[in-house]
Amino acid sequence: MTAATHSSHDPLSATDAGERAVARCDALGVPPYSEAADMLFRPYLSSAHRAALEALSAWMAEAGMTVRMDGAANLIGRYEGRERGAPAMTIGSHIDSVRNGGRYDGALGVMLGVEVVQALHDRRSRLPFAVEVIAFGDEEGSRFPTSMTCSRAVAGTADLSVLDQWGPDGVALVQALADFEPGLPPFSSAARRPGDVLAYLEAHIEQGPVLEAEGLGIGVVTAIAAQKRLSARFTGMAGHAGTTPMDLRRDPGPAAAEAILLVERVCGAEPGLVGTVGRIAALPGAVNVIPGEIVFSIDVRAPTAERRDAAAALIGAGVAEIAARRGLGQSVVVDQALDASPCDPDLTALLETAVAGVGVAVRRLPSGAGHDAMVMADLCPTAMLFLRCRGGISHNPAESVSPADAALAVRAMSRFIEALAESWPPTQTPPG
Ligand code: GLV
Ligand code: MN
Numbered sequence: 001m002t003a004a005t006h007s008s009h010d011p012l013s014a015t016d017a018g019e020r021a022v023a024r025c026d027a028l029g030v031p032p033y034s035e036a037a038d039m040l041f042r043p044y045l046s047s048a049h050r051a052a053l054e055a056l057s058a059w060m061a062e063a064g065m066t067v068r069m070d071g072a073a074n075l076i077g078r079y080e081g082r083e084r085g086a087p088a089m090t091i092g093s094h095i096d097s098v099r100n101g102g103r104y105d106g107a108l109g110v111m112l113g114v115e116v117v118q119a120l121h122d123r124r125s126r127l128p129f130a131v132e133v134i135a136f137g138d139e140e141g142s143r144f145p146t147s148m149t150c151s152r153a154v155a156g157t158a159d160l161s162v163l164d165q166w167g168p169d170g171v172a173l174v175q176a177l178a179d180f181e182p183g184l185p186p187f188s189s190a191a192r193r194p195g196d197v198l199a200y201l202e203a204h205i206e207q208g209p210v211l212e213a214e215g216l217g218i219g220v221v222t223a224i225a226a227q228k229r230l231s232a233r234f235t236g237m238a239g240h241a242g243t244t245p246m247d248l249r250r251d252p253g254p255a256a257a258e259a260i261l262l263v264e265r266v267c268g269a270e271p272g273l274v275g276t277v278g279r280i281a282a283l284p285g286a287v288n289v290i291p292g293e294i295v296f297s298i299d300v301r302a303p304t305a306e307r308r309d310a311a312a313a314l315i316g317a318g319v320a321e322i323a324a325r326r327g328l329g330q331s332v333v334v335d336q337a338l339d340a341s342p343c344d345p346d347l348t349a350l351l352e353t354a355v356a357g358v359g360v361a362v363r364r365l366p367s368g369a370g371h372d373a374m375v376m377a378d379l380c381p382t383a384m385l386f387l388r389c390r391g392g393i394s395h396n397p398a399e400s401v402s403p404a405d406a407a408l409a410v411r412a413m414s415r416f417i418e419a420l421a422e423s424w425p426p427t428q429t430p431p432g
């Protein structure tokens with residue numbers, strides 16, 4: 001990284017802004033912004049989510065935004081442009097976390113968006129478009145089976161059957177929404193009209209080691225990998241752990257062990273392909289009972305939907321073969337599939353110029369993690385900025401990001417938006 005330079009584009013207090021963004025994520029890392037005292041867990045529509053939105057709402061208002069909650073419980077802060085009601089450039093990320101997660105995955109992107117607007121507000125600067133900061137309520141899928149529910153709602157691509165999904169507490173999503181905020185508008189009303197949203201910018205920790213290895217504070221995302229989430233099940237016969245001889249059992253446990261090794265083998269065979277069994281439960285779940293059922297999740301990701309699907313098909317066939325050989329029942333259900341999402345080339349070029357403008361060598365990199373940007377791409381052009389995170393560690397309480405890198409991100413994002421404003425409206429390509 002070359003020495004950082006300041007210009008008239010930079011917010012006057014980018015250093016403070018970086019520190020404040022990180023400090024706000026830290027503040028949200030404990031109760032009441034977490035459901036648990038000993039870890040960060042902020043699932044969608046929980047009381048921790050509610051508390052986080054209250055804090056965020058005050059920060060958005062302080063930055064000059066009017067704040068509203070949409071029908072999917074996304075919190076949206078709007079900073080008007082020169083003309084009220086103008087279409088908006090959106091900046092966002094998610095406010096939910098995985099169980100025992102880090103403090104910056106998602107939340108940092110929201111806080112950085114607030115800082116970008118705060119800088120505009122401090123300078124009393126109005127752009128030819130509005131700027132909206134969106135805190136998506138569900139990106140992780142920590143409570144209900146599917147993820148990205150809230151960006152799908154905004155992009156208008158949500159399947160309304162998600163409202164009938166249940167979380168582990170047996171409460172349906174539609175009920176959880178009603179309990180979260182009485183009088184919320186209908187879920188479907190969260191969908192935005194394409195012409196109202198000009199672009200979407202998301203800043204996120206890299207969740208990988210590349211930027212740190214190369215000594216760079218920020219980098220530019222080229223595309224987001226395709227992913228598929230599967231729910232798998234082996235069924236056998238529950239029985240007494242002490243009295244049933246090994247050769248007379250129909251135990252789904254060893255079958256699940258074979259399936260996990262299969263996922264490792266299939267996804268380990270090709271660079272770029274990854275597979276994870278992150279959740280597994282033996283039922284009924286007692287020390288002295290041979291399980292009657294094993295349920296487990298499979299998460300498969302690849303640079304293209306074709307490679308992802310080919311791997312998922314091999315895994316599905318392998319699970320069926322294991323079950324047949326062991327005399328078990330089985331099922332593999334697709335909970336969700338997200339296709340790979342390239343970032344918009346023009347916006348990405350603008351973001352690269354902004355990154356170079358704050359003195360950082362431009363590093364382009366793909367994202368293996370999923371992000372709201374991949375869903376927002378169905379609504380508008382998207383761009384993504386990555387921030388270095390210590391050790392590349394994420395989905396882990398050890399997640400760490402430096403205030404200096406957060407400050408760099410605020411400066412690059414501010415430059416990006418101002419460059420967008422300078423070139424606004426874009427010249428129309430003549431038809432034909
Ligand atoms: C979100 O963190 C995902 O990539 O699953
Ligand atoms: Mn995450």
Ligand code: MN
Nearest residue numbers: 105106139204
């Ligand atoms: Mn995330």
